[in-house]
Structure formats: C-alpha cells, structure tokens
Amino acid sequence: xxxxxSKIRSFIFENFLFDADENSLGNDDSFLEQGIIDSTGVLELxxxxxxxxxxxxQDEELVPENxxxxxxxxxxxxxxxx
Amino acid sequence: xxQEPSAISHEPKAMSQTTIPSFLLRSAEKFPEKPAVxxxxxxxxxxxLSSLARFQAYWLISQQLGAGFRGGILSDDPFEYISAxxxxxxxxxxVVGLNTQTSERSLxxxxxxxxxxxxxxQKKFHRYLAPIASQLPALKLIVSDEELxxxxxxxxxxxRQATLREDLPIADFPxxxxxxxxxxxxxxxxxxxxxxxMLRHANLVANTSSIISYLHLTENDKIMAVLPFFYSYGNSVxxxxxxxxxxLVVNQNFLYPNVILDEMVxxxxxxxxxxxxxxxxxxxxxxxxxxxxxxxxxxxxAGAAMSPKLAGQLQKVFPAVEIFIMYGxxxxxxxxxYLPPADLERKMGSIGRAIPxxxxxxxxxxxxxxxxxxxxxxxxxxxxxxxGYWERKQETDQVLRAEGLWTGDLARRDHEGYFxxxxxxxxxxxxGSHRIAPKEIEDILHEHEAVHEVAVVGVEDEILGETxxxxxxxxxxxxxxxKELILHCRRNLPAFKVPHEVVFLNELxxxxxxxxxxxxxxxxxxxxx
Numbered sequence: 301x302x303x304x305x306s307k308i309r310s311f312i313f314e315n316f317l318f319d320a321d322e323n324s325l326g327n328d329d330s331f332l333e334q335g336i337i338d339s340t341g342v343l344e345l346x347x348x349x350x351x352x353x354x355x356x357x358q359d360e361e362l363v364p365e366n367x368x369x370x371x372x373x374x375x376x377x378x379x380x381x382x
Numbered sequence: 383x384x385q386e387p388s389a390i391s392h393e394p395k396a397m398s399q400t401t402i403p404s405f406l407l408r409s410a411e412k413f414p415e416k417p418a419v420x421x422x423x424x425x426x427x428x429x430x431l432s433s434l435a436r437f438q439a440y441w442l443i444s445q446q447l448g449a450g451f452r453g454g455i456l457s458d459d460p461f462e463y464i465s466a467x468x469x470x471x472x473x474x475x476x477v478v479g480l481n482t483q484t485s486e487r488s489l490x491x492x493x494x495x496x497x498x499x500x501x502x503x504q505k506k507f508h509r510y511l512a513p514i515a516s517q518l519p520a521l522k523l524i525v526s527d528e529e530l531x532x533x534x535x536x537x538x539x540x541x542r543q544a545t546l547r548e549d550l551p552i553a554d555f556p557x558x559x560x561x562x563x564x565x566x567x568x569x570x571x572x573x574x575x576x577x578x579x580m581l582r583h584a585n586l587v588a589n590t591s592s593i594i595s596y597l598h599l600t601e602n603d604k605i606m607a608v609l610p611f612f613y614s615y616g617n618s619v620x621x622x623x624x625x626x627x628x629x630l631v632v633n634q635n636f637l638y639p640n641v642i643l644d645e646m647v648x649x650x651x652x653x654x655x656x657x658x659x660x661x662x663x664x665x666x667x668x669x670x671x672x673x674x675x676x677x678x679x680x681x682x683x684a685g686a687a688m689s690p691k692l693a694g695q696l697q698k699v700f701p702a703v704e705i706f707i708m709y710g711x712x713x714x715x716x717x718x719x720y721l722p723p724a725d726l727e728r729k730m731g732s733i734g735r736a737i738p739x740x741x742x743x744x745x746x747x748x749x750x751x752x753x754x755x756x757x758x759x760x761x762x763x764x765x766x767x768x769x770g771y772w773e774r775k776q777e778t779d780q781v782l783r784a785e786g787l788w789t790g791d792l793a794r795r796d797h798e799g800y801f802x803x804x805x806x807x808x809x810x811x812x813x814g815s816h817r818i819a820p821k822e823i824e825d826i827l828h829e830h831e832a833v834h835e836v837a838v839v840g841v842e843d844e845i846l847g848e849t850x851x852x853x854x855x856x857x858x859x860x861x862x863x864x865k866e867l868i869l870h871c872r873r874n875l876p877a878f879k880v881p882h883e884v885v886f887l888n889e890l891x892x893x894x895x896x897x898x899x900x901x902x903x904x905x906x907x908x909x910x911x
Contacts, residue, residue: 332637335506338483339636343667344888347858356859360669363640 304353304374311348312370316341327370342367349373355380400560401583403472405590405625406432413601413627420631420649421460428627431465434546438469441545443553445523447499449474450563454493454501455612456480456511460632462542463611464620466502466525471583474556475500477565478578479612482507483894490514493521496566496578496772500525502542560584566772567614569712578772579614579712588765589715590621592737596720597653597680597706601627604677605653606646608636608660613895615685618716619655636660639668650677657685658692659835659896665695666834666857675703684708684717686897687803687821689828690731697726709733709803713787715766718742719801731825732800733793740764741786744795749785754797757804760789792819809900811840813848816878820850820900823881826874827852832862837890837898838881852881853903855890862886 305327316337317325331337337345345367346357355377357366366376409418410432417425426434442453453470455477457463463479470477478496480489489510493501500523503511508530515521515530521537524530529539564583568576593599605623607630609616616634623630631649633642643664646654656664661683664670681696681703688707696705704723710716719742721734736742744758745751752758763786770778781788792804805819812818820838827836835855840848852871856862864884871880891902 332635337637339639339663342637343663343858346667347888350859358669359667360640360672362638362667362669364638367638 304377305370307352308370308373308377311345311352312336315344325370327374329370330364330368332364332368345373349377353377353381400587401471401558401562402564402586402590402621403435403468403558405587405621406435406468409601409624409627416601416627417629418624419460419464420629421633424461426461431461431468434461434465435468435472437546437548437550438465439472439555440550440553441547442469442473442475442500443556444550445500447473447475447522449556451475451500452478452496452498452566454478454480454496454498454503456482456484456489456501456503456507458482458506458634459504460607460611460630460634462502462504464624467611467620471558471564472555474558474562476563479565479567479610479617481568481612481894482610484510486510486514490517492568492576493518499523502526505530558583560587563769565617567612567617567712577774577777580769580772581715582769585715585766585768586621588739589618589717589737590625592739592766593618593622593717594626595738596722597622597682599623599626599628599653603628603652604649605630605655606642606649606651607632607655608634608642609655609657609685610634610894614710614712614716615655615657615895636663639664639670643668643670643673646675646678647673651675652677653680653682654678655682655684657896658683658688659892661688661692661696662835665692665699670699675700678703680704680706680723682706682708684710685895687733689825691825691828693726693730707733709791709801711789711791713768713781713789714740714762714764715768717766718760718762718764718789721800725800729800732796732802734801735799736762736764740766742801743785744793744801745785745788749783752794754795757792757794759807760791760793760801761786762789763787809839811838811848811850813840813843813846813850814878818850818879823850823852823871823875823879826871827854827867829874830862830867830870832856832860833867834858835890837900837903839900839903841883841904849882850879851883851885851903853885853887853890855887 410428414429415427418428418431419426453475455463455466467477497520499520502525505528512530515537523540524537525540525542525545527542560583563580565581566578568578607619611620631651707721710718717737719734719736721732741763743761745761746758767787790807793801795801809820810817823838824836827833834857837853839851841851843849867884891899
C-alpha cells in the first residue's frame with residue numbers, strides 16, 4: 301500500500317471510524333455517501349492534510365473530486381506535492 | 383405518476399383551511415406542474431408530491447392506527463420525508479421527525495417516549511431500528527425500501543412501494559381541527575434530555591403565515607434548503623415555501639460547501655437559510671468570494687446568536703442581498719422576532735422586534751415588566767406558542783405560565799423596542815459577586831483576527847464559585863498564544879469579565895443543528911496549547 305494511502309486510512313480510522321475492521325472502508329468509498337465524516341470532520345481532515353503533507357489546500361479545492369475518498373485524497377496529495 | 387389526477391384531485395371534505403396539509407393541497411391546485419422540491423438532479427412537482435402524500439395517507443388510514451397516532455420519519459431523502467410528513471397529517475396523525483444522526487439508544491428513547499406506531503425509514507437506518515424494534519410495544523409498522531430483520535418484534539415491515547399504491551379505495555380524510563396536535567419536535571437538548579414540543583396545526587399555520595409576510599415570500603421564491611427538516615428551523619423553511627407555492631432545492635449535506643454554492647447558482651435560488659456555523663463555514667472555508675448569485679434576494683439566520691462580526695462579514699460578501707437575523711425557539715413553532723434587513727447595520731447585534739401576531743414582553747423574576755435598557759427574560763404571547771411538552775406536565779408548567787411562554791432567554795430592549803439577547807439564562811456565569819453573560823466575552827474574542835469560533839463557559843471554582851474559560855477554535859493556518867487573547871480581552875472588557883483561562887480546541891462540540899453544547903466544554907480537558 302503506498303504511503304499516503306496508509307497514512308490516510310490510519311487517520312480516518314483513528315478519528316472517524318472506531319470500527320477496527322480494515323474491510324469496513326474501501327479506498328473508493330465516498331465519505332459523503334457513506335456518512336463517514338461530517339462537515340467539521342472535513343475541516344479536521346484538511347488541517348491534518350496540510351500539516352502532515354506540508355501542502356496548502358485552497359478554498360476552491362475543497363470539493364468532492366479532491367477529498368471524497370481515500371483514493372481521491374491520495375491522488376490530490378500526490379498532485380500537490382509534485 | 384401514470385394515473386390521471388381527475389379521480390383524486392378533489393379537496394378532501396374534512397380538511398380545514400387552517401391545517402398544515404391544506405398548504406400543500408392549495409399549492410398543488412394552483413401550481414400543479416411546478417417543481418416543489420429539487421434534490422440532486424431529480425425533482426417532484428406539486429401534483430406529484432401531493433399525490434404521493436395522498437396515496438400514503440390512504441394507506442395509513444387503512445391501517446387504522448387511531449386518531450392522533452404518532453408517525454415517525456427517519457429519512458434523509460427529502461422526497462420521502464416531505465411526502466410522509468403530509469401523509470401522516472392528512473391521515474389525522476402527528477409527525478415526529480427523527481434526527482438522522484442517531485444511535486440505538488437515542489432512537490429507542492424517542493420512539494418509546496412518543497409512542498410512535500409507524501415509522502417511515504430507509505435501509506441505512508435499519509442497523510439502529512432492528513435491535514430495538516422488539517423493545518417498543520407501540521411500534522406496529524416500519525415502512526422501508528428493504529426488509530429488515532425484527533426478531534421477536536410485534537412490528538412488521540412494509541415495503542414503501544406498497545404504501546404508494548394508486549388503487550387503494552379513496553378514503554375520506556379524517557376531520558382534523560386546527561387545535562389538533564400536528565407535530566412533536568424534540569428539542570436539541572443543549573440543556574438536559576430532549577423534550578417533545580407539541581405543536582398544533584394552529585401554531586404552525588400562524589407562524590408560517592407570519593414568516594411568509596415579513597420575508598415577502600411568493601411562488602417565485604426558491605430556497606437552498608441545507609438545514610434538517612426534523613428541527614424547527616428547517617421545518618419552518620419547508621412549510622413556508624410550500625405554503626407560498628415556492629420551491630425547495632434540498633441538499634442537507636454540508637460536507638463540501640462549494641458543492642452547495644454550485645447548486646445555488648445552477649438552480650438560481652432566491653433564498654438561503656442557515657445557522658451561525660453554516661455561515662462560519664461558508665465564509666471561512668469555501669470559495670464563496672468567487673461566486674455570483676444574481677437571483678439571491680434573501681438570507682435568513684437563526685438557530686443561535688450570530689456574532690456581529692460574522693453578520694458584518696456576511697453583509698460584505700452579499701451586499702445586494704437582504705439579510706434577516708431572526709430569533710425564536712422550538713416552543714414557539716420556530717419564530718418569535720426578526721430584524722428588518724434595513725436595520726441590520728444600525729441595530730447590529732439585535733434580534734429585532736416581534737414578528738406579526740406575536741407579543742414579546744421583558745419580565746423580571748417576579749413577572750413584572752422591566753424598563754428599556756434593563757435586563758429581563760423574554761416572555762412570548764401568540765398563536766404560535768406550543769401546546770406543551772409531550773407527557774411532561776411539570777416542565778410544561780415551568781415555561782407556560784399566566785404571562786405567556788417563558789423563553790429562558792435574557793434580553794434588554796432599547797428605546798425603539800429592539801431586543802438584544804444578553805444570555806440564555808442557564809449560560810450565565812456566576813463568578814465572585816458577578817453574573818456574567820458569556821456572549822459579551824465571545825463577541826469580543828470574535829473580533830480577534832485569529833479566532834474562528836469561540837464558546838465561553840463557567841468552570842467550578844472553590845473560591846470564585848466559577849471561573850471564566852474561553853474555548854477557542856483558531857482560523858486554519860493561524861498561530862496564536864492564549865496570552866494574546868487574554869490581553870485582547872483586557873483591552874476591551876472590564877477586569878471581572880476577562881477569561882481566567884483560554885484553551886484551544888480543534889472543534890467545538892455541537893448538536894445536529896450546529897448549536898454549541900456548552901455543558902461538554904465545562905468538563906473538557908485542554909486539547910492542545
């Protein structure tokens with residue numbers, strides 16, 4: 301598993317999914333549709349992304365295409381850190 | 383809908399003009415083909431919505447649940463929620479909208495307390511319902527899109543499609559009077575356990591009509607509805623726009639505010655309603671400054687006190703839009719006062735004056751009126767005041783007294799009759815010999831550029847009784863030391879109001895409607911410095 305993905309999964313499990321079962325979150329599962337995170341949770345997630353990966357998330361980038369699944373987050377981080 | 387409307391478009395004989403379902407039926411008669419509700423890329427016309435509600439009402443009547451049965455709705459699908467809402471009332475029942483952020487325990491409490499006999503729900507909520515169904519003797523029917531296992535339960539599952547059949551014998555709707563209870567709304571419980579507020583048809587009709595008049599709502603209005611329908615603010619957004627023959631664009635998932643903003647532009651909405659945290663998110667964490675909303679004409683804000691700074695920011699971002707600051711509580715159906723947009727600047731921080739049809743008094747503890755400029759409790763009189771708390775006579779008698787509804791909100795009134803909230807009675811901090819309103823300290827802290835959100839609470843202290851603690855969420859990417867904020871307070875407040883402690887948190891604990899749960903902050907440990 302690549303680094304961003306495993307870090308992201310750990311963060312999500314520690315802060316939002318208290319279910320220990322790894323299989324309960326697919327990398328392509330939509331946070332929006334599955335109700336995994338609420339609106340303040342997204343802000344927490346973004347703060348953590350910025351701190352952990354040393355990136356700045358612009359207001360226009362706060363969209364599902366960039367944030368709404370583990371895979372999308374990983375792709376977004378990769379693109380921002382190129 | 384494939385069936386021709388002619389067989390079922392007659393006005394139900396027994397439905398009075400002064401009941402809530404008449405709003406839907408009248409709008410459906412006037413604007414049958416007009417979209418009433420949008421959700422995603424789907425929509426329902428008034429005729430379709432009215433038909434769904436009627437079919438479900440016919441089905442409910444056939445189940446013989448008894449006059450005044452409680453029908454629960456646990457759904458995040460607005461089409462399902464709204465059709466079930468009107469169906470339950472058309473069938474002579476009482477609606478109980480259930481919070482979709484739930485748990486087995488909280489759901490069981492609400493279902494048991496209100497004696498719900500039928501619940502309209504979806505598969506995603508089965509994991510909460512299935513384990514408790516057998517412990518709810520009053521629950522007979524669970525209407526859902528998929529079967530759920532209810533081992534040992536007296537309740538049975540009904541496929542939602544079966545309640546929407548067009549070939550059920552057309553029933554006469556039961557006689558529903560304006561004094562009948564239409565709805566029970568559970569309060570969000572920032573102070574103690576949730577209580578069921580009983581609202582009559584007459585309460586909701588009065589409040590709906592009053593709000594429509596001061597917002598100047600017409601059939602040309604289209605609101606971006608982001609607030610949940612199961613609470614009184616979202617409930618009033620729903621009823622007012624249906625009654626006016628307007629439209630609702632529903633997206634109650636505020637995860638990505640930019641998505642909401644896109645929808646507002648695409649659908650050309652004329653209105654938007656939010657609570658303070660809605661606007662804090664929009665203004666601090668979305669691209670709202672890059673958008674244009676040419677059709678937007680009104681924004682409403684209620685749910686909790688919004689800081690004057692946030693209100694000012696909102697005005698700057700939406701200069702051409704009328705901003706209505708409003709105040710009320712569930713016990714008043716929703717609305718008690720509003721601040722006319724033209725007064726927003728000169729009366730910044732005010733909740734305005736009573737809405738049409740309501741009288742607001744300011745009384746001291748003995749029930750005597752206080753003078754302008756003095757602090758008293760807001761006591762309200764009007765047709766919108768609740769019937770009482772469901773099966774809680776003692777709590778009801780504490781607030782519904784001879785003078786009217788004692789709101790629990792302390793305020794003062796200026797010489798022009800504009801009200802200013804001082805504090806929720808229960809939020810007052812008693813430190814030394816002083817009674818301190820947290821709001822004043824919160825407003826000062828909001829003015830500091832590093833602060834995103836703040837809640838000030840009293841913490842038990844052996845010597846002072848209580849000390850003042852400020853719980854602060856900083857703006858993203860900003861650093862600040864507690865000392866800076868304390869200094870800022872010292873410059874702007876009398877010494878006894880300066881917080882003894884400032885703690886930084888990642889977020890403030892909130893209810894589903896975005897109200898800060900201060901009780902949790904009194905107990906909280908410092909998260910980080």
